[in-house]
Amino acid sequence: MEQPTYRLGCDIGGTFTDFVLVNNQTGQFHTNKCLTTPSDPSNAIEQGIRELDEILPGFMDNVEEIIHGTTLVINAIIERKGARTGLITTKGFRDILELGREKRYDAYDIFSEYPEPIVPRPDRAEIDERLTFDGRVLKDVDEKEVIQVLEKFKKDGIESIAVCFINSYENFVNEKRVKQIIEKHASDMFLSTSFEVLPEIKEYERTCTTAVNAYVKPITFWYLNKLINRLETIGFNGKFFIMLSSGGITSIETAKDFPVRIIESGPTAAVIASQHYGKMFNIKDMFCFDMGGTTAKSCLIQDGHAGLVSTFEVGRVQRFQKGSGLPIQVPVVDLMEIGAGGGSIAKISNLGLLQVGPESAGADPGPACYKQGGDNPTVTDADLVLGYLDPDFFLGGTMALDIELSKQAIEEKIARPLGTTMVEAAFGIHDLINETMASAAKTHIAEKGGNPNIVTVSAFGGAGPVHTYGLAKKIGAGSILVPPLAGVGSALGFFTAPVAFDLSRSHRKKLDEADFKEIELLFNELEHESAKILKGAQSGDKIIYERTLLMRFVGQGAEIDLSIEIKDFTKFSKAEIRTMFDEEYKRLYGRTSAESPVEFVTFKVRASLPKKPFTISKLSTQNRDLQACIKGQRPAFSVIKKDYIPFTVYDRSKLFAKAQFKGPAIIEERESTIVMGEDATARVDDFGFIWIKLAQSGGPDQVGGANNE
Template structure:
């Protein structure tokens, strides 16, 4: 049974779908813990169609009626894509007089220091659609200038004439007193029926005008496309008899019901990457791995995140849309600030479908452009003519030369080799296998950048972690990547190729609420802080709409040293909130600051509370997942061999086996081939299975 206490109803069948750039993965969990999976091509013209295709396939194959499903869980990049592709709603911003250009000024940072002609991404709201209204709230919540309601009504008329679809309202210091924003919301909703109107006090009631404005604008910008997609998906699920509630993965790692997502869609901007991290944490706990670097290599991107002492790390310092999606206190200004809880994930545009080109200097360049699901890599035979990382893996003999994805995707190995030969090897006058091996090495170096962003850049030593690899390409790249980082152990879980869908099945319903409170820690009155927490907790309980005894509440505090511009978030010690608890909170902050930055300051230096946070999690009982039966791939039951290229070792006749063959340790070189993924074990590494049927690959000392 699950580690969590049984509080809520035990679900029947639960199904999860994760949309990737190349494939849509579906996983089904039965009441007895049996896990079934399916992998179908993504459908970029209509992503919902791919979700339905996967659901129908798995239900039909397992003989389960659509009405037997208790929950449908979903992770999607629809919000992210709206930002990256500039296809969000036509959005207006209504703000305090004098603050029209906050989105332009940002933080006055340039992320590319040696690029004098660098131009920031255009704001999501054009200047002509940013409207100023006369009003003013002071930092302590005092009304300095009354709200000009007549002016607001004129703004509503202008918004209607401009054909605006969504409106973001963000007034100065509204976190201290929301009255003006609330009233403005009432007026605009009345004057603009049918349009999405969102308030910063509902999205991010905290200090920092740019981050608060940007986050509120993102919420408005993605709301119509996210709403259109999710309502369409809901309707189509109903049409095939799947009437179970629909839940969406949040960027923070929890899931949220459909209606809540429709009101706060900014919370699902990084929906997809979060699911795999949750799955890695779940499997890691069961298998006894406390410190994990989760590596998810998909068709379009590679993502890295850290699980430390069994808990994933979260941040609210995040930018999206700047070419690389990452959380960083140092690299700023390349994207749009999203200050909401996000699992600390770094994502780079290097996946199986990433296109390989020669740049202007004649060097090999990989991504971020991807061949995607259509036309896909050259080896898929769907019309793609630009070589990709997947094509390089085919040339090296790592991937099955006949078909992958349990036979769903035929492989045209000769076409892949020809594309690399003509477009890369011939111009560089090098053997095609050397070029392919070099491509994989460059891809690994780019993935290492993502790993370092969440480890060494966070004060963590990657050598003290295991590398937990999943996604369709995780097992292909993990061992060489681990070697480059000094990591001695790689773990590849069952169902690695559909692991993000698996992670959805073990995500908890969760809601986070924050409230700004800028006060010196030494001057904080425990009773006042406790009362503020209780108010936030009531909001969380209201949003989750479940009995209080079925919800676990976690109190967190944003702290900084006096004079600092940014803060760190730490858990409030459990128990009575008194002076001693605040003293221990200071110690926890010092420890986190030391771990992150390598130093802390003496007690004589002041500390400040910046914001309070409450995370509410619904406690649910779930069956423990049983490993997917070994199957698929040409070598599931019989040992075969295939020539594979291993750099300095050259071409080696390499055993190709199924996971079950690793019941006894096997020394590389080795190819472990499964229905949804392939794992490469180079020479000098030993592969075996642990008690949870995870593949464990360890470096052997020479």
Template sequence: MTQFRIGIDVGGTFTDLVAIDRTGTTVFAKSPSTPDDQSLGVLTGLEELARRLGLDLREMLSRTERIVHGTTVATNALLERKGAKVALLTTEGHRDVLEMREGLKDDRYDLRSAPPEPLVPRSLRIGVRERLRADGSVAVPLDEASLAEAVARVRASGATSVAVCYLHAYRNPAHEIATVERLARDLPDLYVTRSSDVLPQIKEYERVSTTVVNAYVGPAVQRYLTNLERRLREAGLSGSLFIILSHGGMAPVEEAGRLAAATVLSGPAGGVAGARRCAAMLGLPDLIPFDVGGTSTDISLIVDGQAALSGARGLAGERIALRSLDIASVAAGGGSLASFEDERFQVGPRSAGAVPGPACYGQGGTQAAVTDANLLLGYLDAEAFLGGRKRLDRAAAEAAADGLAPRLGLSREETALGIHRLINLKMADGIRLMTLRRGVDPRRFALLSFGGAAGLHAVEVARELEIPRVIVPTVASVLSAWGMLASDLRYEVSRTHVGESAAVDDDGLRAIFSDLEARATARLREWFDGPLRVERSAEMRYGEQVFEVDVPLDDLAWDAPALVARVHEQFHARHEALFTYASRDQEVVFVNARVAVVGAVAAPPVQAASASPSPASPGAQRRAYFDGWRDAPVYGIESLEPGMTITGPAIFEAETTTVIAGEGDVVTVDRHGWLDVRLRRERAADR
């Protein structure tokens, strides 16, 4: 009996689903996202997926080994400020850490910028009489009367979630644990999270902020995942349900509900996992994953086949110091709305979203969006959108463009072209942020185009940046969901150990990492009985520096002598690689030790075919804009065979995505059936 693995990625406009069996046969589907209750869109999509497999929903789910899910519940709650009502219990005298932040403005030269609004108002930031010293010893014992008063204030406030964050609790969690036990006894219905569980490491603001974010999004995430799992079990699921976390690994529902702040990049993390797998399949170690959906473009880097992790992330102005994949999001997608305000023509950041969507969706939208422009430029077929399941309303798109054109002094077609070019420039700027600003030359990378809308923009964005090559997988429109099925289980732990690393001997350093490895392994073994891999790293700095450098330590021989000296050299080399210099005569401060234990899950197989010398024949022609209006050939991606070569201009269509190649671009179909676009040499600006 055929068994399936299913990946599910909930986006701003569509929910993507992929089913893969043990032979590598891949079937995918899309359904409209349902923002008010994402599980409805998930179940609708699963029903469509089952239909495509020739099964009913119950039979498909009964034969499903594993569902891996990327969710935007936490992301949306934070972006829209629709999270829980949170109370913060903290050390007496320290309740304003959340508002003081790190003492810096986002834009330090804007003297009029208002301070960010904290997720917890001051009236709900409650001081508790207790105090630990920096070494974890007790300076002031936890005062039971003060705690009782704080709990009473929480009860009276109507808060639905509580964050507990005491000074130096990363060294000694005893006071936080006692507080959580009191809250569980007196207020059992509240979602409670403590800093020593969420982020047990130094830096007060980062720890408070991350804990508060966890408390803010936790109830919604926990409620959603609990309801989703219940509905899936009732519908027939007998296998496992895992959630993708921001670091790219997956975890059970219970863990994702506990560490809800780690799901804020859940969906994009699946895309990076998919991009890493593409890099391995293609033998291209350096890729720029370029994921364009309905509301945003997510950009990351694959260097030497690996994606970078960072603890210096944030979302919606909130600091989240949990480790996550290094992904930049740009407010640019198919639903991005065009406007002319304050004498400025712009596209985004506002988006039409799933409801009402672009004007051409016929759901009440009246403002021109990027998808409307692509329809008016001939890149989209109004009759074939989503394989013909949804007809686009060209008249509505024309009316939306006509509403903007007079204000710009342009024709309808010029307005559409302006929207298309402006969003391309915005996307290109996002790639510059991830590459040029970090001293990375994008021209040595290939651009991996995925997401439902990426193919409409990837080639021109690459041309703007002089990137010579664009890869478009056949699973491009659902690559995030597809990539989730190649994700491993992952559990991370860390320990703060501030001090000169020279003061730690080899055995002491081994003991720190050995203890972390044992803890992480024991936890992961609760979920997984397969092979494990250990990843070690340390956050270190020179004595007078403020910020740490993350130093990978995986290639060290831990049983060899002079371990500390070799860790020092790893830090110096890493610092030199990042900042072009190293100061080997300065003291080195060891701040955080970190261990990740990874449960390696075998990626599903991928089918490949031998090359065919047969010529490609377009299925139709369509009038579209390629440096002027012309009749462009249209090819069905499913009808192309490996080995075929097409020279642009050309349009390539599949049920869930469209790809455009410009004049002179050469498109080859590789052995996987993927499009490999080699761009003509000159830039668009040179024409």
């Protein structure tokens, strides 16, 4: 009998590490969850794999691919645990990291704070070189000057170097020369150059992104090497991929070179899975809601596509204030992330009011009910007290919870100070975190031109299905979709992502003066470079290219994206490009200025390989007895009656196609728990997706089980 082959998805979150193993021949899934080990995340990965091995002995010998998502990079930036980094820049530009854009994110706050530069001023050095705005060399690099800088860096204990010169996006010659000198005289140091990391306009963003890449490069290198070695010792000899922030996956070598590209590695995967399901069921407006132990992530997916943005911020001093963080200019899925998860800590604020998050108990010590020494009440503790979670069936019964510890923490730290009952305090925690997430969700949907009343909310994460019903009611959504294995949705989402990579290059030219032959050569260079990166990850498949133009009116500071056909650029006319620009600008802003000149700013190429989609098997139609799916009843808190009422508890693994039932209900599976109130009805489709409809809602009545692609 032929041995089955497998693909393994592994997602490291702030509280739990999730695993999904798929059989390539049968499509059968095996899942696992274990607590994350913050001190060394590879410990949790090995533990989880060994637990899977108890179910399928020796499966690692037949794993063809492991796809991994991690929060290592973003945590290192936020916690400032990266390597000591040195910056080499053009003479006169040493302070670019402090100067930034010279904008105040709050014009009326004289005490506003800004993040400390990722490279302190003493660790920045200037080189007397210079290029003009159009790339002409005014002053070459002096090798002796570079060597002097390297000697100082070595003496100061610098581990990683970032090189970013003014205007180098137009001409790489001086940065390349410095790279050669560093490789010759300081080959033991890690190196990041802006012409390789981000050859784009905007000096501050380019310098900051290159410096961040250098800052996290050593820890990413050592972590990935250690992880691969551990995997090899337990039998893995296949290919290893990392999830990119842009929604594709890439090789371990590329992730080591460009760790800044995997900042949002884990959170992106659930969005890509939701995008896949949106196309599968032809849902026009899908709102992906992924709530784990530490954070909640969400994204509006319109017409089957999640938007990409080219700039985002990390490590904000003020969580919701744009401009208060470090700008990172790399492609990333346009998602919203807030500090709201199962481990979010509830406390009394300085004003004497209930506050939940953004601080999290994480995996260690975790919520009070984990019995690991944590004494702060969390969202998970509140959900347990409210009856939404079964203390004897958490993680399928492999991790017992102590409800008495939850009651004690909520009573002592919330109920007594507020002068209320323990149950009211527990519901206050649950409802407040829902309100926080709903407010952020409505803002995000509105910014994207969506309508919360017509979206279908897709639930992911260990805590997502518990809170999606409450979230949907607050934003006015009428439909909820809970896919199979929702509790490990990010790990499953890895299988829907293609091997892909995005490259860009800035080259400012007015449309009227542009040479389209020159632009075609530039696109060809980007496609050639991206092909080399993809072939290093996987060879033999046809590469799919997508081209994008970033254009603006001359004098503007922001660009709009124009996706164009893949054809010889010289076949376009300038009138065609201008028409495309005006139409897109008018769609975004309601009007355009046909008389004003426009210019090209940046050219982008996305190269990807064909997807290897998984197949979801149809549910059995033999069992049609709904009573056989019921585990029993337990009292849980009703958000409508504000009291405990009997909830029917269903075993999701026993639910059959076309099964229908009304709330109040709790649907349990190993990875997560679905909660729905008495005003909701649920239906199971042919593939095990659960569709929940809220009464008297304006939401669409979606039909599940459309296409299984």
